[in-house]
Amino acid sequence: MFAYILKRLLFAVPILIGVNVITFALFFMVNTPDDMARAQLGAKQTTPEMIQSWKVENGYDNPLFFNGDASGFGKIQETLFVQESLKLFVFDFGQSDSGRQISADIQERMGPSLAIALPTFVIGLVTNIALALLIVLFRGSRLDTITMMVAVAIMSISGLFYIIAGQVLFSKVWHWVPISGYTEGWEGVKFLILPILIGIFAGIGAGMRWYRSIFLEEMSKDYVRTAKAKGLSDIKVLFGHVLHNGMLPILTGVVVVIPTLFMGSLIMESFFGIPGLGSYTLDAINAQDFGIVKAMVFLGSVLYIIGLILTDISYTFFDPRVKLS
């Protein structure tokens, strides 16, 4: 088990290096340190000397990929690419344009992000699976058809609509919850209810259809026919057999998402004024703060890869046929 996890972690290294190459290409080759210096120093006449001193001050004075001045191994090591990548691997993201430590900001903002993302995910998952099981009981009936039509309609409405409509109805017209804001602890629940509910509702259409199709596929398998031939009721077949066997395809889609919950939601957080990582990223994009965007890209990739590894491990718990090797 331990050896397997270690092996998977080693597989992740080349992928992370690849991610690094892509972000580096995007952020340093297009927006060179010279451009950054010019942007930071302002649009006034910037002399080459000023740019050079800014680069030295901020540690951007090495060449991009190959350092001809250095000797031996330093030819590769003393370059911007290696220096920047190494910093990322120890989660040292440097400073944002406003001079704050990005790593500290990220740690601080993970909490609020999770406060929304985790309940949305868990309650949403349970609701979707429960509704899908319920609708599978009525498969082929008129209720099934109508529910699926409604599900398609829910899927077809832009997520922005749910947020705006929700804010207008529940906050502006009925004054049930505050429009936006955030506080720590139980006080903050009143700020979280609306975004969580909206998140769940917006996901119901797609989720219900997805789980329904998984369960329907299981229902057409031989073991279900056998179980029914034994005289088991529909409900017993569904909860005793289909749910358990359907866990495997469900896990594939679900486990990978769990680590990325930390990243928060761009839109939800900015609409509801939650100081999480989503709104952090969005503000950085609008302010063109490349340091933060770069950090978030790297963090997102790391979390996704962790999700992939977790998926593989979770298989062993639900499917004894899968052997870790």
Added chain:
Amino acid sequence: MSFVWLWTDILVWTLVLVLIGAVRSIRRSEHVRKQWFHILKSPIAMSAAIILSVYLLFALLDSVHFQYTPSSTSSSSESSTVSVHDQGVLSLLDVILPHLRTQTERTYSAPFATHEYSSSLSYDESGSVFQVYRPLKFGGQHLTGKHSTLDDVMVKTAVPFLFSCVFIAIIFTIHLGWGFLQTRGNYIDYYENQPKPEDELPWGAAYLTLFLLVFLFSWFYYLSHFYHVLGTDKVGQDVLYQAIKSIRTGVLIGLLTTLVMLPLALILGISAGYFKGWVDDVIQYLYTTLNSIPGVLLIAAAVLMMQVIISNNSGWFGSTEERADLRLLFLIFILGLTSWTGLCRLLRAETLKISQVEYVTAAKSFGLSPFRIIQKHITPNLMHLVLIALVLDFSGLVLAEAVLSYVGVGVDPTTASWGNMINQARLEMAREPMVWWSLFSAFAFMFTLVLAANLFSDRVQTVLDPRRNN
């Protein structure tokens, strides 16, 4: 007047030509024709297909641009107000709907309003200040006070209703006549060759959808001569005009992105599945890496970088239209680059499966080149997967445009798009009472397109996906 071909125009017309070519070659294959017949046999799919084609029609009309210089003699009475708007690059759609573009108000007005939405300060002769709701320049100015707006609209609804009835009647006649001509006017043949009801396409649903669409459009068109049917926005532009102009952006993003991602997914997916070994490893590494970067962030990073390039090289672009167009093209490109991984993975798995089948082994032992085997034996068997993925992706891309515009990495702010409309209108939600019509129009237009696409893709999936058939 000279034609202006923007990059996206060229691409979308190329795509149309490719589609026409594909349809012509497909018509020859009995099997595929039966599949499409089967898809369209569902009334819902038929209606969805008609709605999609109408959206496509608008997008295509809006994709023929030309430089328009008005002749100074033609418009005499309104020349002073109109000529300002008439310069620059226009599309065919602008020419069809000239009044929507030119009849702008000073600021917000509600749908069917006759006066401005917010009061403004005014002075009378004695110099005292009071608040008035100023009358609009164009909206409802034909009303003389005898009729209310509602009565007037009711009366005016008759015209588009009659028009659409006549229109449908003409189409129906042509339809009947065409079927009749196919039997060379022989009555007996005609009646004997009538297909059985179960072999007939759902023409009832088709005509109903077409009628509703024609009626809706002609109603909007006719009434927009007298009112701002969907109101006006902050700078007094007609919201209906914006919503219609946004169709092009939405449809193009949905269509052209697939054009970018399809070759990537096909070539890489098939090579990985067929050649295996190190090719497979490299391609798998490539898509796992790309996939692991959160999509929105990758797009955001790329668009931010593009903004840097554009601001550093502002000399590249002749006009704002060209700049906006290149930005749209770039966005499409980035969306394509980030969305091929899913399809690629599917195609790889399917190719792995197919290349184990006997007829491929047989072809190999006959000494066919890998290229021929892929072309003749593998690609045709992957087409259903490709088609399902394409129609599935379309609606997602249309919705993504709105979100990206909200994040600030979408299309150029000067491009008409539903995302931009929502983004601008969102700031007005705090107003009391609310300015709701911009949001409503953008969401309604988007919802119709996405719903139609989703329903259609559902049907395509049911018919083409072999796993769903049992």
